[in-house]
Amino acid sequence: MRQIVVRTLRREFLLPDAEPTLTFLEAWPTIVGGPGVPEVVRIERREGSFVASFSGQTPVSGSIRYLTAWLDRRILALAVEDEVGAVALQAALLTASSGSRVLLAGGRRTGKSLLAAHLFAAGWAFEADERVFISANGVIAHPRPMRLPRSQVRRMPALAPLIEDAPSLDIGGKDLIYSLDPTRRGRDWRIASGPVAAVFFLDNAERTLSTLRRIGVDEACARAMQLASMVHGVSVHGIATLRAMLGNVPAFHLELGSPESAIESVCHVLEGVGASPAH
Numbered sequence: 001m002r003q004i005v006v007r008t009l010r011r012e013f014l015l016p017d018a019e020p021t022l023t024f025l026e027a028w029p030t031i032v033g034g035p036g037v038p039e040v041v042r043i044e045r046r047e048g049s050f051v052a053s054f055s056g057q058t059p060v061s062g063s064i065r066y067l068t069a070w071l072d073r074r075i076l077a078l079a080v081e082d083e084v085g086a087v088a089l090q091a092a093l094l095t096a097s098s099g100s101r102v103l104l105a106g107g108r109r110t111g112k113s114l115l116a117a118h119l120f121a122a123g124w125a126f127e128a129d130e131r132v133f134i135s136a137n138g139v140i141a142h143p144r145p146m147r148l149p150r151s152q153v154r155r156m157p158a159l160a161p162l163i164e165d166a167p168s169l170d171i172g173g174k175d176l177i178y179s180l181d182p183t184r185r186g187r188d189w190r191i192a193s194g195p196v197a198a199v200f201f202l203d204n205a206e207r208t209l210s211t212l213r214r215i216g217v218d219e220a221c222a223r224a225m226q227l228a229s230m231v232h233g234v235s236v237h238g239i240a241t242l243r244a245m246l247g248n249v250p251a252f253h254l255e256l257g258s259p260e261s262a263i264e265s266v267c268h269v270l271e272g273v274g275a276s277p278a279h
Contacts, residue, residue: 006071007031007143008079009133009191012038013054019043021064023167024179025072029127029143032192043067068169076130079142081231083133087242090227092116092129093141093196100270101194103132103139105227106202111256115202117148117159117180118259119266126182127191134245140193146180153178156259197273198250200266205255210262212269213253217243220251249273 004015005028012035015022022043041054043064052067053059060070080088091105092112096119106112116129128141150168153159162185166178182189201223205211215223221243230238250273256262 006075007035008075008082009033009035009140009142010082011035011075011078013041013075014038015041015043017043019050019064021068021167021169022071024068024169024177025075026167026179026181027143027145028181028183029189029191031143032190041071065170069171076142076144080131080229083135084231085235085237086133086135086230087224087238088229088231089132089134089224089242090130091132093127093132093139094119095125095127096267096270097123098270100197100273101139102266102270103196103199104129104202105199105224107227109204110202111204111262112202113147114152114156115256115259115262115266117146117162118156118263120146120180120182120187121158121162122263125187126189134242135193136241138193139196139245141191143189143191145182148178148180150176150178158259196245196249198252198266198269199246200252200254200269203253203255205257207255207257208261210257210265211255212265215251215253217247217251219253220246223253 004018004022004026006013006025007027039055041052044051049061050064050067051059051061052071089105090107091103093103094116095101104112104115113129120126126146128144129146130144131142133140153163162180163178166180168176168178170176224242252269254265
């Protein structure tokens with residue numbers, strides 16, 4: 001057993017003497033500004049099950065697999081609650097070798113994490129693939145490792161090296177989910193606020209070639225609002241912040257075909273917009 005660190009933008013959770021299953025949660029990137037004072041999460045074995053407790057939260061009991069999934073959801077919820085005034089968007093955030101920072105927005109089963117994994121395998125810098133926060137200061141990612149289901153990796157041999165020795169969690173007996181920390185692959189993992197060069201709204205398509213369509217700010221805002229949430233409800237300020245960001249960068253609707261075709265489409269766009277500083 002060893003101590004596990006899980007960071008959000010404003011918090012750091014310490015899991016001392018943690019069970020091996022809990023390494024699935026580990027997230028220890030460099031965060032510009034840094035989180036606050038560490039909070040200790042206690043995991044205790046009681047009468048054949050485990051109990052998780054930490055400050056301000058009602059203790060929860062169950063199997064170690066259940067507690068890992070519960071902590072994952074709860075830490076994300078706290079991360080979102082902390083970003084009052086920001087728009088939380090379901091999206092991945094990566095940076096190309098040119099310095100162009102790209103937002104991949106999409107809900108469940110749109111191929112967001114899969115495309116992020118292929119871009120990472122192609123040498124892009126990874127920030128996150130779950131949530132980003134949009135504010136007047138720019139775009140910043142919730143620092144969660146990349147998550148890939150085994151069912152997808154089996155169909156994509158090029159991703160097999162990424163999951164080697166990666167922690168995993170069986171979600172409800174339906175699929176094994178791998179947690180891919182960039183530092184395990186010898187790559188830097190850095191979280192900071194800044195601009196993006198382009199935004200892609202993803203849809204999964206059962207075809208070989210990807211299709212790409214430039215969209216205007218009105219359609220981009222409508223698509224973003226379907227994927228967005230705001231602490232304490234939707235606000236005029238939050239909508240204005242989102243619209244201002246989308247009004248300053250090109251936005252596209254990307255129907256994903258093969259990974260190679262999708263990467264080609266994204267890179268073609270970046271050639272047109274030019275390099276944009278990552279931070």
